[in-house]
Amino acid sequence: MSRFIEEEKRTHYCGQVSARDEGNQVVLFGWVQRRRDLGGLIFVDLRDREGIVQIVFDPDSDEALHAEARKIRGEYVLAVRGEVRRRPAGMENPHMFTGQIEVTVSAFEILNEAKTLPFSPEDEDVSENLRLKYRYLDLRRPAIQKNLILRSRLAIATRQYFNENGFIEVETPFLGKSTPEGARDYLVPSRITKGAFYALPQSPQIFKQLLMVSGFDRYFQIVKCFRDEDLRADRQPEFTQIDVEMSFITEDDIINMMEGLMKTVFKTCLDIDLLLPFPRLKYADAISRYGKDNPDIRFGMEIVDLTDIVKNSGFKVFSDAAGSGGAVKAIRAEGAASLSRKELDGLKDFAAVYGAATLVWAKVNAADWTSPAFKFLTPQEAETIGLAMNATEGDLILFTAGTQKVVSDVLGNLRLHLAKKLNLIDPKALAFTWVTEFPLMEFSETEQRFVSTHHPFTSPFIEDLPFLATDPARVRARAYDLVLNGSEIGGGSIRIHRRDIQAQVFSALGLGDEDAREKFGFLLDALEFGAPPHGGLAFGLDRLTMIMTGADSIRDVIAFPKTQKAACLMSEAPSEVSSEQLAELSLKIV
RNA sequence: GGGGUCGUAGUUAAGUUGGUUAUAACGCCGGCCUGUCACGCCGGAGGCCGUGGGUUCAAGUCCCAUCGACCCCGCCA
Secondary structure (H helix, E strand, O other): OOHHHHHOOOOOOHHHOOHHHOOOEEEEEEEEEEEEEOOOOEEEEEEEOOEEEEEEEOOOOOHHHHHHHOOOOOOOEEEEEEEEEEOOOOOOOOOOOOOOEEEEEEEEEEEEOOOOOOOOOOOOOOOHHHHHHOHHHHOOOHHHHHHHHHHHHHHHHHHHHHHHOOOEEOOOOOOEOOOOOOOOOOEEEOOOOOOOEEEOOOOOHHHHHHHHHHOOOEEEEEEEEEOOOOOEOOEOOEEEEEEEEEEOOOHHHHHHHHHHHHHHHHHHHHOOOOOOOOOEEEHHHHHHHHOOOOOOOOOOOOOEEOHHHHOOOOOHHHHHHHHOOOEEEEEEEOOHHHOOHHHHHHHHHHHHHOOOOOOEEEEEOOOOEEOOOHHHOOHHHHHHHHHHHOOOOOOEEEEEEEOHHHHHHHHHHHHHHHHHHOOOOOOOOOOEEEEEOOEOEEEEOOOOEEEEOOOOOEOEOHHHOOHHHHOHHHOEEOEEEEEEOOEEEEEEEEEOOOHHHHHHHHHHOOOOHHHHHHHHHHHHHHHOOOOOOEEEEEEEHHHHHHHHHOOOOHHHHOOOOOOOOOOEOOOOEOOOOOHHHHHHOOOOOO
């Protein structure tokens, strides 16, 4: 047993020793970041989660101690007692927080040795493969520790805020019932009921509504959710939501409460003062101006609709699209006429990914355009377009034509792509916007039926109810997303609290009475036992943390994330299980 | 399911039109060194070139397949 651990208590974290401690004895625990053995003096940079301090072993003061210190190697775990000393004049290190001082060691113990690590916590360019395999070493890196520490503070500030506002944190089950709508479920086989499965929750949606029926009035939970879909840089199969629900409220009540949360956590975690209220944008405007329901409004370059101008044009690509219910739209990149032919081809390839059959470019000159399309347009058409685009010499205009959806997708993504390429985005900006009045449902080509835009419990606008049976696409939902810098960080809605309206919505979704009964019977029952008007919202904690830390990948804000194939390279999950385990669950691998 | 980028000492990379013993830096090991902080100097060890197959007199290099990581499309109520 270590004498140090038994007899000594840590007095400081390494990163927190300062000139104020000069002359004092300190006890430190930490890892060896680096050693510099000068033959006589030995310097060691000792690291813990709060930072690094230089410790010194001097052969003149204690020869035996110094001899022992020669055994020290990288990433050894040390316990150290010593005196804080101001460094000799000229020996200060201005690049270190603790660079004014050092600790001269009077006693120490090697608590554990370490083999040479696959990579050092100091390394910045390590393949992600390796980082994920040795995640516990990756997590020694200050940059990742900083992210997880901020995440912790964010969660704590959130709990504090909701507590102060009368919310009650309730845990809901992970072993639930599979539902037909939405993402693919992660399934858990039941041992007791052969052939039956639990589903891990995609969100605690129904449970939180039931808590409103129970009268909890204000609920929140910081909770894991599970969706068995393909991964992206900002998507993991298990992720964390800040889940909220309130009774007897309107959209504005929820929006105000959530804006308050944002203001609080940005102040607490980053000391940033947000301006309230956040702007609001109707879904239809978000699509028409930015091509996306999660618009990045940190920069302009809004989409301009040219359909009316070109519907009778001699340029077939434009007039055909305009004449067949599609659209012709464009964006203008200021001063981007200098892009090379190769770069323009690159933009075409980029646009093709989103279904663009055509991407027409035009470089604006003083009197005309340099453009493959210029000869197909009359001078008046070009001039009218130029006016509509507010074009000036040196600008680049990018047109696309096609269905409404493709045109929005293409220009919406091109707009983001160009903004990054042309450095139009202020990295410090925090552009919040609410997006409201989503369509309640959209027609799914793959399923050949209407599916919920958010989820089937979202309340329609009461005045749109008549269209539910006749023209479902026209029904607006009382839903709202919170978008920050082009990332959907939260979404919610006022819920349906009336049994009859819920039945109408299920019906419009093609969910028959019997199906609805079987899948959501308990919710339908609950709506008949005095369900209050209620609504709520859920934030993506991971995405919010990403933005607050500036992380490029969601994996950098999750302690033990999965790879794109949803595997854990460290623990090697998922893995095969024994035939005994399978037999117990009545499962067979086919 | 589809498109793209990548895989060479412990790590990060270089490796020409296919051609002798596969380079470098950092790290590691040993020696020297009493004010370093990316310490310095000297010496040394370290390779399944992701894996399998093919073409060839000859493959890190060319071809095919496969595995893995990342980015994107589809998917993600």
